[in-house]
Amino acid sequence: MPATRFEFLPTLRELVRTYQAFDAFSGSHIRTLGLTTPQFDVIATLGNTQGMNCRDIGQKTLMVKGTLTGVLDRLEQKGLITRISHPTDGRSTLVRLSPAGEELFARVFSAHLAHLEPVFALLGRETLETLRQHLEQLRHSLEKQSDPSSDQEDFSRERR
Amino acid sequence: MPATRFEFLPTLRELVRTYQAFDAFSGSHIRTLGLTTPQFDVIATLGNTQGMNCRDIGQKTLMVKGTLTGVLDRLEQKGLITRISHPTDGRSTLVRLSPAGEELFARVFSAHLAHLEPVFALLGRETLETLRQHLEQLRHSLEKQSDPSSDQEDFSRERR
DNA sequence: CGTATTTAGTACGAACGCGTACAATATGAT
DNA sequence: ATCATATTGTACGCGTTCGTACTAAATACG
Numbered sequence: 001m002p003a004t005r006f007e008f009l010p011t012l013r014e015l016v017r018t019y020q021a022f023d024a025f026s027g028s029h030i031r032t033l034g035l036t037t038p039q040f041d042v043i044a045t046l047g048n049t050q051g052m053n054c055r056d057i058g059q060k061t062l063m064v065k066g067t068l069t070g071v072l073d074r075l076e077q078k079g080l081i082t083r084i085s086h087p088t089d090g091r092s093t094l095v096r097l098s099p100a101g102e103e104l105f106a107r108v109f110s111a112h113l114a115h116l117e118p119v120f121a122l123l124g125r126e127t128l129e130t131l132r133q134h135l136e137q138l139r140h141s142l143e144k145q146s147d148p149s150s151d152q153e154d155f156s157r158e159r160r
Numbered sequence: 161m162p163a164t165r166f167e168f169l170p171t172l173r174e175l176v177r178t179y180q181a182f183d184a185f186s187g188s189h190i191r192t193l194g195l196t197t198p199q200f201d202v203i204a205t206l207g208n209t210q211g212m213n214c215r216d217i218g219q220k221t222l223m224v225k226g227t228l229t230g231v232l233d234r235l236e237q238k239g240l241i242t243r244i245s246h247p248t249d250g251r252s253t254l255v256r257l258s259p260a261g262e263e264l265f266a267r268v269f270s271a272h273l274a275h276l277e278p279v280f281a282l283l284g285r286e287t288l289e290t291l292r293q294h295l296e297q298l299r300h301s302l303e304k305q306s307d308p309s310s311d312q313e314d315f316s317r318e319r320r
Numbered sequence: 321c322g323t324a325t326t327t328a329g330t331a332c333g334a335a336c337g338c339g340t341a342c343a344a345t346a347t348g349a350t
Numbered sequence: 351a352t353c354a355t356a357t358t359g360t361a362c363g364c365g366t367t368c369g370t371a372c373t374a375a376a377t378a379c380g
Contacts, residue, residue, distance in 0.1 A: 006273055018302075089357095091345045091346070117166065125167065128167070131174075134287055138178055142178075142182055224369090230365075231366075250376070
């Protein structure tokens with residue numbers, strides 16, 4: 001048993017704290033735009049597309065389908081998206097931005113990126129790239145160790 | 161306007177994906193132990209202490225007090241913690257592990273760390289330390305840019 | 321002393337998030 | 351063609367998360 005057994009804990013703790021700090025920073029801005037974070041993610045995903053089914057939206061936004069149903073319900077109620085039955089696959093639903101949704105996307109998407117940009121600009125290009133690589137390494141390690149017998153939805157194979 | 165304006169997006173996306181991968185990996189193991197992630201966090205925080213009030217637990221676990229009430233309710237219902245009124249401060253509640261909670265903590269805490277250890281061991285000590293530093297840089301940048309007029313509970317000053 | 325402010329915890333509503341179960345449709349093997 | 355199996359989306363329950371409002375107790379201030 002090495003004496004350094006749990007020296008990963010500070011990194012782990014920092015990962016959680018940083019993610020939560022980002023989520024709070026991003027989410028509070030999105031809230032001022034009248035959306036929640038998952039709702040914004042869906043709008044951002046559907047922007048500049050001809051629509052897609054729930055499965056694809058789930059892969060892009062990292063939401064499980066059960067969660068997505070409720071988010072789409074609320075977006076549909078706000079009149080920002082439309083659900084029509086898929087022309088060729090009877091199981092699928094084609095989700096698309098409504099005109100109001102398109103308008104919101106145009107108004108809100110780049111505004112939010114502009115809100116985030118200065119935060120990351122402070123780190124510098126090389127630090128950002130190194131950080132991304134290390135996070136990716138960690139994620140791959142997590143995915144490798146995941147129990148393969150669990151047959152929940154599997155995002156580990158797709159690299160988008 | 162630089163052409164590299166939004167080159168932070170891959171890093172941002174990787175942060176979210178990696179955090180979610182960790183959360184899924186850790187959470188699915190905790191679930192097999194009969195707890196949820198926040199419940200485990202509270203048990204782990206109270207382990208090897210003489211108890212603390214809700215404010216301190218919230219700071220350690222990064223939960224807002226409103227959230228904590230519900231988590232503590234369920235832990236109390238399971239008989240894992242006890243709530244007694246604070247001897248000197250009439251506003252406070254002293255939260256402590258019950259004997260059953262102590263037993264669970266002893267059984268579950270190191271088991272969970274042992275489950276996480278090999279994932280992080282793959283990265284190596286230096287990578288882990290660099291990753292931690294970069295995440296910390298990003299978090300500080302986020303906290304610096306946060307709107308100071310928002311008067312929600314402020315964890316930005318404590319460094320534990 | 322008495323009032324104002326701060327602090328600790330709870331109550332409540334809305335929205336996630338996940339696991340499980342389920343109905344409807346596709347797909348594949350024989 | 352038929353039957354087993356897989357995929358798509360929804361329904362539902364439990365637990366969490368946040369924001370806001372509220373009560374009670376402690377502290378500060380005049």
